Amino acid sequence: MSSGAADIAKLAKTAFQNSQLIPSSERVTALHSIRTELHARKDAILEANKEDLEAAQVEVKSGRLSQSLLSRLDLVQGDKWDSMLQGILDVAALPDPTGRVSYATELDDGLELYRVSCSIGVLLVIFEARPEVVVNIAALAIKSGNAAILKGGKESNRTTRLLSQAISAGLAKTSLPDTYIQTIETRAEVSSLLALDQYIDLVIPRGSKDLVRTIQQNTRISVIGHADGLCSIYLDESADLEKAKRIVFDSKTNYPSACNAVETLIVHESLLTTIWPEVANVLLAGNVQLICDPPTLTALTMMVPQPQNLNTHVKSSDAETYDIEHISLTLSVVALPSLSSATEFINLHGSHHTDCIITESEPNASAFCQGVDSSSTYVNASTRFADGFRYGFGTEVGIATGRIHARGPVGLEGLVTYKYKMRSKDKAGHIVGEFGLGKKEYSHKIISATSVPF
Amino acid sequence: MSSGAADIAKLAKTAFQNSQLIPSSERVTALHSIRTELHARKDAILEANKEDLEAAQVEVKSGRLSQSLLSRLDLVQGDKWDSMLQGILDVAALPDPTGRVSYATELDDGLELYRVSCSIGVLLVIFEARPEVVVNIAALAIKSGNAAILKGGKESNRTTRLLSQAISAGLAKTSLPDTYIQTIETRAEVSSLLALDQYIDLVIPRGSKDLVRTIQQNTRISVIGHADGLCSIYLDESADLEKAKRIVFDSKTNYPSACNAVETLIVHESLLTTIWPEVANVLLAGNVQLICDPPTLTALTMMVPQPQNLNTHVKSSDAETYDIEHISLTLSVVALPSLSSATEFINLHGSHHTDCIITESEPNASAFCQGVDSSSTYVNASTRFADGFRYGFGTEVGIATGRIHARGPVGLEGLVTYKYKMRSKDKAGHIVGEFGLGKKEYSHKIISATSVPF
Structure with a gap:
């Protein structure tokens, strides 16, 4: 166990818990702030990307990497940079996936139960070489109120490091912790993190079937895999x-x-x-x-x-x-x-x-x-x-190949779970001992509500 | 790998797949049929339960089992038997959790997309000593359209074996396969089944935190744990x-x-x-x-x-x-x-x-x-x-202690997932190449639908 990985995981959990009382509007502010930081650091980031590309070219020439990797790695070509920044604004503009009531019922006079969507906690997301995915996933995690630890392809490490610094700098200008999004660079760190189910709540591997299976085999943490399609x-x-x-x-x-x-x-x-x-x-x-x-x-x-x-x-x-x-x-x-x-x-x-x-x-x-x-x-x-944008979700976490929680093209809804909130307004509070044979009965009157009133 | 476990898993998967075109009303028929079989076999089942109890008493006397186990094992005391049979009818009478549309949109003129709830597939459910849980879980699995492999406590094996035979006999009188619900008796079988992710779609352990963690540690299959509460x-x-x-x-x-x-x-x-x-x-x-x-x-x-x-x-x-x-x-x-x-x-x-x-x-x-x-x-x-009945779900799979898919008190909704169904009514069908810059745009008009029209 590397103590580094444990520190990262603990920081992430603390960041998540400390964010719980911050209004969701602050997450939108953070996305705009991150966009500004990226914009200001464009030259340095593209310089780092050039270095990554040069190093990769050596590997391609020697046959150790495929030609197609170069194009995925390149952050300069076409409108990739601008699309990446625009993507942050697009995610910021989507409806908040948290705080939505999907079930509400009155168990008794003055005893209200609400099932409400909420962030999952700390995500560990592992993906391929494209460096812009770091920004994309960071935006999705922040928008959905999750802390995240991100691991990209090692070929893009120089670029990713600067992107990650820009993200932290953006977060630091808000009331969200700047450890809300962290990046790691090595497989050893991934292995260590997979053992830390007390800190990490969900692992999202995006890549080959083998990657997904290897991760599922090596962790107690829930895994939502995004693998190939046949x-x-x-x-x-x-x-x-x-x-x-x-x-x-x-x-x-x-x-x-x-x-x-x-x-x-x-x-x-x-x-x-x-x-x-x-x-x-x-x-x-x-x-x-x-x-x-x-x-x-x-x-x-x-x-x-x-x-x-x-x-x-x-x-x-x-x-x-x-x-x-x-x-x-x-x-x-x-x-x-x-x-x-x-x-x-x-x-x-x-x-x-x-x-x-x-x-x-x-x-x-x-x-x-x-x-x-x-x-x-x-x-x-x-x-x-089969695609999240085409399905109308406005964004895509990926196409989940598992069967539970989120299946198929996944939008922001796949990055939230739910919790129940219950409140008694009765002057003596509510206890279970008052219900049962010959006593009170549960009324289960459906409440029409789109948000929790407390 | 015991070939027995592989056969059981394969039979379960085949049973699940063969059930997909059978109308959900047949599942309700099956529940009534199972209740009838149990009623007819009451004497033999309670006789087997007596044998389980006698064997357990020896273990309790020698200090190898706790006294409280005897009461959990006993199917005769109080109204346990009648409650068990009534529970089947209660589950049968609940609304069908499958076939419900949670999202429907028109991507383009004549191109309709529906997200619809559906059964998960094959469940492996592992639980404690109480024999009536076999019947309870079987009813929940059948109602939600899942095939299931059930493993109860070994102290109740004699009772469980007869309950299981009654369930199969009940299924055999319907068009559902009689292998839809199978029971296993040994931990070795559980271990073998945990490796068979090509056949088993979800593992549901109900028991101690250690049981849940051990299972999570030893399988690639998704696990929805039901452990203790602090x-x-x-x-x-x-x-x-x-x-x-x-x-x-x-x-x-x-x-x-x-x-x-x-x-x-x-x-x-x-x-x-x-x-x-x-x-x-x-x-x-x-x-x-x-x-x-x-x-x-x-x-x-x-x-x-x-x-x-x-x-x-x-x-x-x-x-x-x-x-x-x-x-x-x-x-x-x-x-x-x-x-x-x-x-x-x-x-x-x-x-x-x-x-x-x-x-x-x-x-x-x-x-x-x-x-x-x-x-x-x-x-x-x-x-x-915190309880499924009290929350108004009409039944309870258990109280899930994980964070994704189903969380907290879980009703039948926890035993379903969803799939997308899309249909083009266009005379030339629909292709992606017609959409994009300078071409068609996605309309994403929300459709009001409670079921899929095809």
């Missing part, structure tokens, strides 16, 4: 050709490295010589690689004329194909005889993320959405819609 | 004497072994010679043992006349006192100088379960409820109110 589209017997072509193409090619891109296409057997070849042609023309089971492969080889790219872009699948998340322009394809077999296949091979049926049948649409055990199930719409 | 009452500077006496007495003596009984009394220093001695007198008259810090102890020894039981019922506290959950007629007492020190003390020593302030001050009530980081915070009401 999404499927099922072309139902009654699928419309144009919908099939448009939706499969968009789901695969719109942004192939996203977790909501489609990875597996399930074709109803009756479509093998009708809709399937036409969908395949569109995909092949879009440079998509197809990995096919025997029926879908045979259907393509028997086409006249043969599809372009047949020899270069079409391969045979094997037993592992349908468990692969390609996150590239590659699509696994399989033919199945029925809706129920497609549902079973998705529940077995998919990652319970987002799955779509293309159908003209109402009963099949309904059965698919009910039977597929995923956080998002769609009828005739691209899997790429 | 509840406190704070007598604020402005506390009313009568409220203090009534509420502290009720919280301690109404049912001392419950998790919502008070364990620690915090006395504002200004009350040491006024309210505190009177509260102490009431408690001592009720045979309560007081473990006091120096100021509260001195206050009692200086009383004229000295309280009865002073020599037998009042002791000095030490460093560990305030971390003990007595679950008996014992109360820890400490004097503190302020509301903020009381809040800090509770957040440090309490178990974030249920805590109460006794006060006549609105601002202090408000600050206490906001600042105390517990699932239930009360003003002038007994901690014993």
Whole structure:
């Protein structure tokens, strides 16, 4: 146990508890203050980012890091910097997720019970290389009233360190503690923190399935994982050709490295010589690689004329194909005889993320959405819609791949929990001994309230 | 890994998935069917219970089991059997917790998104010796559409085995799989099941803090723990004497072994010679043992006349006192100088379960409820109110001691999660590529809906 990690965790818990009586408007003030600090420190931060990029370039040249990492690391390119600052203001402008009443009842005359949304406590958030995520997650944590400890990718440490200093400086100008948001840089610190369930209330890993599983395996603390997606589209017997072509193409090619891109296409057997070849042609023309089971492969080889790219872009699948998340322009394809077999296949091979049926049948649409055990199930719409902004949450913590608390695209609501507050207005207070057989009964009159009156 | 456990887990998952297209009314039918089977098998079950009791009596005589276990094990005494059967009907009659829409929005013309409550999947529930809990939990799982694997106390195995057979027989007369509810008997099976996160979706341990922590430490699966409570009452500077006496007495003596009984009394220093001695007198008259810090102890020894039981019922506290959950007629007492020190003390020593302030001050009530980081915070009401039935949920899964998903007293809502269902009614379906800069914008018009229309 590094005493450093314990100190960080304790500071975070204290910061959280000391923030509980500060009005939520101060969190909005803090977000504006952080934006101002970042703006003032732009040159120094981008200089540090340049150093991170130069160090990463050496690693890329020697083959130890991928080229795509450079683009994720770069805070200068395009409008990344401005978007990052604007994102803080956008989060600041969202409705306060805390203090909302979701249940209120009178247990007896003068005894009122309220269930009210509140911050969770101390979050430990672990994520990938993009440095702007530090600012994004800090904004979400502050807006929802949680203290947070953040760990980004080590390649962005120079940038992250300065971003973190700006965040602390911004907080220091408010009544919130400047230890409200802390960053750590090493895996050893993460390991130490995972043991500190007396201080840390929720771990949010965003990354690979392996990262999420490793963390779940090594902590008693609750984990809300954000891992990859293995999404499927099922072309139902009654699928419309144009919908099939448009939706499969968009789901695969719109942004192939996203977790909501489609990875597996399930074709109803009756479509093998009708809709399937036409969908395949569109995909092949879009440079998509197809990995096919025997029926879908045979259907393509028997086409006249043969599809372009047949020899270069079409391969045979094997037993592992349908468990692969390609996150590239590659699509696994399989033919199945029925809706129920497609549902079973998705529940077995998919990652319970987002799955779509293309159908003209109402009963099949309904059965698919009910039977597929995923956080998002769609009828005739691209899997790429699975996203917090698109769902209307105004922001996104990520797409949670677990099953409880927050599932699927998560907005600020995923960063709050609830507590009960009860008040007796009776002149003698309220005791349980007055209720029961032959005594008082609970009235349970629903109270109409949007906030707790005390 | 025992292959038996893997088979059980796989059967449970299959049962869950096969139940997804069965209307929820069938779950109500199943509950009635199970009640009928139990009624028909009453004699055999009570005979098995007698054998469990006889075996336990041997253990009690030899000192290996506590006397209180016998009463928990006994299914014959009082109205336990009838209450158990009535409980099934009560759960059957509750509103269906699945299929409820909590968010619905139109992303674009003809593109509708619904967030709808749904069953979680396969539950693994681990609990104590009382055999009727098997029936109670089975009813809750079935009502909420979850498959479940149940592990009770080993002392009740003979009874549980027959209860379980009756449950399966009841299920077999419906279209739900008879493997929907399964019971296991050994800790080895629990250990094996904790590794099977591909089949089991949620673990619910009900028991000691150690049980909950051990399970959290040994599984990747999400855990919603139900452990003990270390509840406190704070007598604020402005506390009313009568409220203090009534509420502290009720919280301690109404049912001392419950998790919502008070364990620690915090006395504002200004009350040491006024309210505190009177509260102490009431408690001592009720045979309560007081473990006091120096100021509260001195206050009692200086009383004229000295309280009865002073020599037998009042002791000095030490460093560990305030971390003990007595679950008996014992109360820890400490004097503190302020509301903020009381809040800090509770957040440090309490178990974030249920805590109460006794006060006549609105601002202090408000600050206490906001600042105390517990699932239930009360003003002038007994901690014993923390209970699913009393809160108006009609039933209780338990009192969750974690912080996410379900917190505090949990009703059927704690056994469901949600999924998103989206449908395009557009003649070309919906794709993401049509949205963005210079293209279509998301409309996000809230839809008023209580159920999903497809």
